[in-house]
Amino acid sequence: MTQNEPIVVMKGITIEFPGVKALDGVDLRLYPGEVHALMGENGAGKSTMIKALTGVYKIDAGSITVEGKPQTFNGTGDAQNAGIATVYQEVNLCTNLSIGENVMLGHEVRGPLGINWKKTHQEARKYLDQMGLGHLDPHAPLNSISIAMQQLVAIARAMVIDAKVLILDEPTSSLDANEVQDLFAIMRKVRDSGVAILFVSHFLDQIYEITDRLTILRNGQFIKEVMTKDTPRNELISMMIGKSAEELSQIGAKKERRAIGADEKPIVSVKGLGRKGSIQPTDLDIYAGEVVGFAGLLGSGRTELGRLLYGADKPETGTYKLNGNQVSINDPHTALKHRIAYSTENRRDEGIIGDLTVRENILIALQAIRGMFKPIPKKEADEIVDKYMKELNVRPADPNKLIKNLSGGNQQKVLIARWLATHPELLILDEPTRGIDIGAKAEIQQAVLDLAEQGMGVVFISSELEEVVRLSDNIEVLKDRRKIAELENDATVSQETIVDTIASNNAGKEA
Amino acid sequence: MAGHNTKKDAGNPILKRLLSSNLTWSVVALIVLIVICTIFDHGFLSLSWNENTGGLAGPLITMLQESARYLMIATGMTLVISTSGIDLSVGSVMAVAGAAAMQFLVSGLNVWLAILLSLLVGLVLGCINGALVSMLGLQPFITTLIMMLAGRGLAKVITAGQNTDAGSVAGSEPLRWMANGFILGIPANFVIAIIIVCLVGLLCRKTAMGMMIESVGINQEASRMTGIKPKKILFLVYAVSGLLAAIAGLFATASVMRVDVVKTGQDLEMYAILAVVIGGTSLLGGKFSLSGSAIGAVLIAMIRKTIITLGIDSAATPAFFAVVVIVICVMQAPKIHSLSAEIKRKRALKSEAKAVTA
Amino acid sequence: MKNWKRAIALVASGAALLSFAACGNGGNAEGGDDSKPTIGFVAVGPEGGFRTANENDLQDAFKKAGFDLIYSPTQNNDQQKQIQAFNKFVNDEVDAIVLSSTEDSGWDESLKKAKEAEIPVFTVDRDVDVTDPEAASAIVSHIGPSNEWAGEQAADFVNENFPDGANGFILEGPAGLSVVKDRQTGWDNAINDNVTVLESQSANWSTDEAKTVTAGLLDKHKSENPQFIFAQNDEMGLGAAQAVEEAGLKGQVKIITIDGTEAALQALVDGDLSFVIEYNPIFGEQTATAVKDYLDGKTVESDIVIDSQTFDAASAKEALDAGTRAY
Numbered sequence A: 001m002t003q004n005e006p007i008v009v010m011k012g013i014t015i016e017f018p019g020v021k022a023l024d025g026v027d028l029r030l031y032p033g034e035v036h037a038l039m040g041e042n043g044a045g046k047s048t049m050i051k052a053l054t055g056v057y058k059i060d061a062g063s064i065t066v067e068g069k070p071q072t073f074n075g076t077g078d079a080q081n082a083g084i085a086t087v088y089q090e091v092n093l094c095t096n097l098s099i100g101e102n103v104m105l106g107h108e109v110r111g112p113l114g115i116n117w118k119k120t121h122q123e124a125r126k127y128l129d130q131m132g133l134g135h136l137d138p139h140a141p142l143n144s145i146s147i148a149m150q151q152l153v154a155i156a157r158a159m160v161i162d163a164k165v166l167i168l169d170e171p172t173s174s175l176d177a178n179e180v181q182d183l184f185a186i187m188r189k190v191r192d193s194g195v196a197i198l199f200v201s202h203f204l205d206q207i208y209e210i211t212d213r214l215t216i217l218r219n220g221q222f223i224k225e226v227m228t229k230d231t232p233r234n235e236l237i238s239m240m241i242g243k244s245a246e247e248l249s250q251i252g253a254k255k256e257r258r259a260i261g262a263d264e265k266p267i268v269s270v271k272g273l274g275r276k277g278s279i280q281p282t283d284l285d286i287y288a289g290e291v292v293g294f295a296g297l298l299g300s301g302r303t304e305l306g307r308l309l310y311g312a313d314k315p316e317t318g319t320y321k322l323n324g325n326q327v328s329i330n331d332p333h334t335a336l337k338h339r340i341a342y343s344t345e346n347r348r349d350e351g352i353i354g355d356l357t358v359r360e361n362i363l364i365a366l367q368a369i370r371g372m373f374k375p376i377p378k379k380e381a382d383e384i385v386d387k388y389m390k391e392l393n394v395r396p397a398d399p400n401k402l403i404k405n406l407s408g409g410n411q412q413k414v415l416i417a418r419w420l421a422t423h424p425e426l427l428i429l430d431e432p433t434r435g436i437d438i439g440a441k442a443e444i445q446q447a448v449l450d451l452a453e454q455g456m457g458v459v460f461i462s463s464e465l466e467e468v469v470r471l472s473d474n475i476e477v478l479k480d481r482r483k484i485a486e487l488e489n490d491a492t493v494s495q496e497t498i499v500d501t502i503a504s505n506n507a508g509k510e511a
Numbered sequence B: 001m002a003g004h005n006t007k008k009d010a011g012n013p014i015l016k017r018l019l020s021s022n023l024t025w026s027v028v029a030l031i032v033l034i035v036i037c038t039i040f041d042h043g044f045l046s047l048s049w050n051e052n053t054g055g056l057a058g059p060l061i062t063m064l065q066e067s068a069r070y071l072m073i074a075t076g077m078t079l080v081i082s083t084s085g086i087d088l089s090v091g092s093v094m095a096v097a098g099a100a101a102m103q104f105l106v107s108g109l110n111v112w113l114a115i116l117l118s119l120l121v122g123l124v125l126g127c128i129n130g131a132l133v134s135m136l137g138l139q140p141f142i143t144t145l146i147m148m149l150a151g152r153g154l155a156k157v158i159t160a161g162q163n164t165d166a167g168s169v170a171g172s173e174p175l176r177w178m179a180n181g182f183i184l185g186i187p188a189n190f191v192i193a194i195i196i197v198c199l200v201g202l203l204c205r206k207t208a209m210g211m212m213i214e215s216v217g218i219n220q221e222a223s224r225m226t227g228i229k230p231k232k233i234l235f236l237v238y239a240v241s242g243l244l245a246a247i248a249g250l251f252a253t254a255s256v257m258r259v260d261v262v263k264t265g266q267d268l269e270m271y272a273i274l275a276v277v278i279g280g281t282s283l284l285g286g287k288f289s290l291s292g293s294a295i296g297a298v299l300i301a302m303i304r305k306t307i308i309t310l311g312i313d314s315a316a317t318p319a320f321f322a323v324v325v326i327v328i329c330v331m332q333a334p335k336i337h338s339l340s341a342e343i344k345r346k347r348a349l350k351s352e353a354k355a356v357t358a
Numbered sequence C: 001m002k003n004w005k006r007a008i009a010l011v012a013s014g015a016a017l018l019s020f021a022a023c024g025n026g027g028n029a030e031g032g033d034d035s036k037p038t039i040g041f042v043a044v045g046p047e048g049g050f051r052t053a054n055e056n057d058l059q060d061a062f063k064k065a066g067f068d069l070i071y072s073p074t075q076n077n078d079q080q081k082q083i084q085a086f087n088k089f090v091n092d093e094v095d096a097i098v099l100s101s102t103e104d105s106g107w108d109e110s111l112k113k114a115k116e117a118e119i120p121v122f123t124v125d126r127d128v129d130v131t132d133p134e135a136a137s138a139i140v141s142h143i144g145p146s147n148e149w150a151g152e153q154a155a156d157f158v159n160e161n162f163p164d165g166a167n168g169f170i171l172e173g174p175a176g177l178s179v180v181k182d183r184q185t186g187w188d189n190a191i192n193d194n195v196t197v198l199e200s201q202s203a204n205w206s207t208d209e210a211k212t213v214t215a216g217l218l219d220k221h222k223s224e225n226p227q228f229i230f231a232q233n234d235e236m237g238l239g240a241a242q243a244v245e246e247a248g249l250k251g252q253v254k255i256i257t258i259d260g261t262e263a264a265l266q267a268l269v270d271g272d273l274s275f276v277i278e279y280n281p282i283f284g285e286q287t288a289t290a291v292k293d294y295l296d297g298k299t300v301e302s303d304i305v306i307d308s309q310t311f312d313a314a315s316a317k318e319a320l321d322a323g324t325r326a327y
Helices: A046-053 A076-081 A099-104 A117-130 A147-160 A177-192 A204-210 A233-241 A245-249 A302-310 A332-337 A347-351 A358-370 A378-391 A408-420 A438-453 A465-471 A495-504 B002-020 B022-040 B059-082 B090-106 B111-134 B140-158 B173-180 B188-206 B209-218 B220-225 B230-254 B268-278 B290-310 B314-332 B334-357 C002-031 C049-064 C079-091 C108-116 C147-161 C178-190 C207-220 C234-246 C262-270 C284-295 C313-322
Strands: A008-017 A020-030 A035-039 A061-066 A069-071 A084-087 A165-169 A196-200 A213-218 A221-227 A268-275 A279-286 A291-295 A317-322 A325-327 A340-343 A426-430 A457-461 A474-479 A482-488 B048-050 B055-057 C038-043 C068-073 C096-099 C121-124 C139-145 C166-172 C195-202 C226-231 C254-259 C275-278 C303-306
Touching: A008 A046, A020 A035, A020 A046, A020 A061, A020 A213, A035 A046, A035 A204, A035 A233, A046 A165, A046 A196, A076 A084, A084 A147, A099 A117, A099 A147, A117 A147, A147 A165, A147 A177, A177 A196, A177 A204, A204 A233, A213 A233, A221 A233, A233 A438, A268 A302, A279 A302, A279 A317, A279 A482, A291 A302, A291 A438, A291 A465, A302 A332, A302 A340, A302 A426, A302 A457, A302 A474, A332 A340, A332 A358, A340 A408, A347 A408, A347 B220, A358 A378, A358 A408, A358 B209, A378 A408, A408 A426, A408 A438, A438 A457, A438 A465, A457 A465, A465 A495, A474 A495, A482 A495, B022 B290, B022 B314, B055 B059, B059 B090, B059 B173, B059 B188, B059 B209, B059 B230, B059 B268, B059 B290, B059 C207, B090 B111, B090 B140, B090 B230, B090 B268, B111 B140, B111 B173, B111 B230, B173 B188, B173 B230, B188 B209, B188 B230, B188 B290, B209 B220, B209 B230, B220 B230, B268 B290, B268 B314, B290 B314, B290 C207, B314 B334, B314 C195, C038 C049, C038 C079, C049 C068, C049 C284, C068 C079, C079 C096, C079 C108, C096 C284, C121 C284, C139 C147, C139 C284, C147 C166, C147 C178, C147 C195, C147 C226, C147 C254, C147 C275, C166 C178, C166 C207, C166 C234, C195 C207, C207 C226, C207 C234, C226 C234, C234 C254, C234 C262, C262 C275, C262 C313, C284 C303
Parallel strands: A020 A221, A035 A196, A035 A213, A084 A165, A165 A196, A291 A457, A291 A474, A340 A426, A426 A457, C038 C068, C038 C096, C096 C121, C121 C139, C139 C303, C166 C195, C166 C226, C226 C254, C254 C275
Antiparallel strands: A008 A020, A008 A061, A061 A069, A213 A221, A268 A279, A268 A317, A317 A325, A474 A482, B048 B055
């Protein structure tokens, strides 16, 4: 790439919180016209580094230079004035304003009578066109477009304010494949205009697709700065988690399929289970000790089927048999009483109860089954919390921390602990590995295999086909809110098999 | 140097926790008001034995007597606010329950039956709030605002628009004692109120009720997904709030054995909300502190007592009230704490820099 | 049981009034009997003994005098609602408006409209404060007992009982009301120099608050030997009496109140209160007569003061035994 001067040089950045050094002498250089990724596991210091660069945290030691000028950021405003723009995971735009107004916010075109809205929207259209977003109507309200599109609008906005550095903190975590490609197209445009992009993502494929340069952090320390194209994946991963490549390769092997015996009875057997607008009537059997993968694109109905099995949405059709007995599961409380648990894909809104402690978050579902006025005895509660926190390796190992202060991966572990504490026969895990780092991901995958080994039925829902293929015994393939195939996941099945199954099925369109 | 540092580190966390606790600032405010009153009126702290009533007498005692009703409504309000709701009807429910009690007594009902029935009336009104909020999913603000207006009307209907006076009804002593009597010299209504607050506290913390209420207040959908039934919880808190408001209504009316359909409980929903906020429960819901609200309730009574003691002009009393509450809230604001921490840090840095140069 | 019947009757009459008002909305212009003049009554609504007695009496009297009276109460002393009702009466072109206002100011615009529409306005009980001469000219007459007179009576009682002077308190109504001002003015005009008011505090017309306030004042001024409490209404006086009793000072502190409700008279008989000045709510007949006279073209006095009585324990017993009290 261009070997000109870096726009931003951060040198020896140290940030201390009471009791911990979050960053210890970290360096970072951002070059114009490059996409630069910050790599590291959760807790490595990526977010802290970004917060130092955006002025959220004050640095305790080190220096920040922007375009050769030393800077002291006393707040986000200072960083913005220096030309550093940020697009967060949760889009920070005004959803009730129009797209154009959001793009131009603070830079509206003024006329003699105040803001000239017509010209403002024209100007907005110009910027949107530049970004390849010409198909968006600047007059439409922002909340009329998808979250993914909103993110792109946020990036367009960064261009209006003439940013030199654009920070994208996990922009892809909630996007599907097409949306990621739209995002990358815009990132390339922005990059080619000479802006330095700082990018954070947990998806290695994306890192290799879009970035030019990497800075690797581990435990708040600077490990290395490398060019992406010169760094093989296994080398990158071992730098991130500090383990050798050989140790890692063990996690990746595909599990051997467990065949269902002829005399085995399913734990759950549903016939024609469905709900209008959610999923068409579906038949499904789940056996003890079996991992059933739900594969399909976003909106295929994979989550909806999981929610119906749990009663999170009320089924409208079909029969539900549990160990041979007819039941009706219409709400989560009933499902849990029947020892069915569901871990949501939407961890923040439907999973964690942020202001409660880790301990309370683990115990709450078990408590809900037992009833409000039958508190779990302290001794039993301590044992449960202690056992699952150890088994799932929750970090920090302090049950009295508020769950909202834990990293995504550890929140996920706590949620799994919550469901395990209810001793489910069937555990439905919806995207349990989304948005969490590689180490925690491997731990959760291992936990899934162990649980099935112990005789639990597990439904594993994921948008990453690779892990579905690796962990499942049987795979239900869904498309357009219908189940289209059931694959016995033996050695012949691979990601391509599933992709082909989805691509070759046109039944949904005919219907 | 090192020794000095460790000592400082050991002492700081406790002090820091104390300083950032809402409870501490409420207690400080309480003490400050008492000190101000004592400076103004030297007899403020004096206690004497009143043969007439069989209890202690003195300014502090009347303050505690008044605080009983605030304790009741603040406790109910705490639970409601914790579910990120609000109950604007507590003042009106007080009037309805009080009106019912007085009217029952005048119409010759047995005093215990009158007490029981008027508590039932409060409970029913609370249940109506709860049903509308939980089952129909109406906004708590609107639902309880309607109940606030309807309740006033209901109180007037019950007494036919009169301020019913049960002062001369024979056999009403138990109710009169509830508001005016003494237990071991301490006002009976205060003792009853504290016992009820403790009971509610025990119920919340020794069972899973408190955790579930908080859970619903923090994230209703996530709570549903854990198997909690949020509708049940919402219904429960409004019902409890109605019942406690009825008790407060009995305290307020039995104190003079007379209901004032317009004035009884007027504006008290605001006092209850203030007590809860001063006590450290966020209006956004979630974690709640009953002890905080209880101190908040006593503090409200103390502010009113201060107004009387200082003889503040009646036109200026709302302003005085507002100023005191604002000062307390400002002292509790996390921004103020980080500000003072920042000043300390800067000072420390400066002295360190001086030490280095020297 | 009697009370429940009363409650039911009130609900029924309330419903009847509502339907009556609803009829009035659409059809009082043509539907009303031509021989029956229509009167709009902008009222306060039930808020206590005095108000209820007063408004019931007015309604009865107007009915008896052959008028069609449209009763429009407000709620919780909301003046805005009263103004709306007033303006509606002007638009409907009623023959006269009777105004019992919650607040003394803020009526100028509405009164001007009434003047333009040539609708005579009669203020009852509370007088209104108007600066605009045109607005003032819309008011034909004010009918009601005198608040200043009541305040003077209270002062006279204290003067008589404590010729050598005394210390005491005043319990005021809410700040800013004309009643409060007038009762205070009457007191100030008549009270002797050797009488000291240690402190005046508002107890918001409320029994319950008056008890708390009085208890506080008694604690604070124990050493100054307070001998009287002038409560500006009965409700507060009853609260003060309870605080006095609890402090063991019953009989030593004389309590004077204004209004003359049944409860106060009973308290007077029981010795809890010492002197009650009536604020006579029964002037429906006088009001109806004044309106009738004006509409018939006779001249009407601009200020009709309604006579009130004063009570001590003996006369209170008489009045109660006679059973003729309307409130």
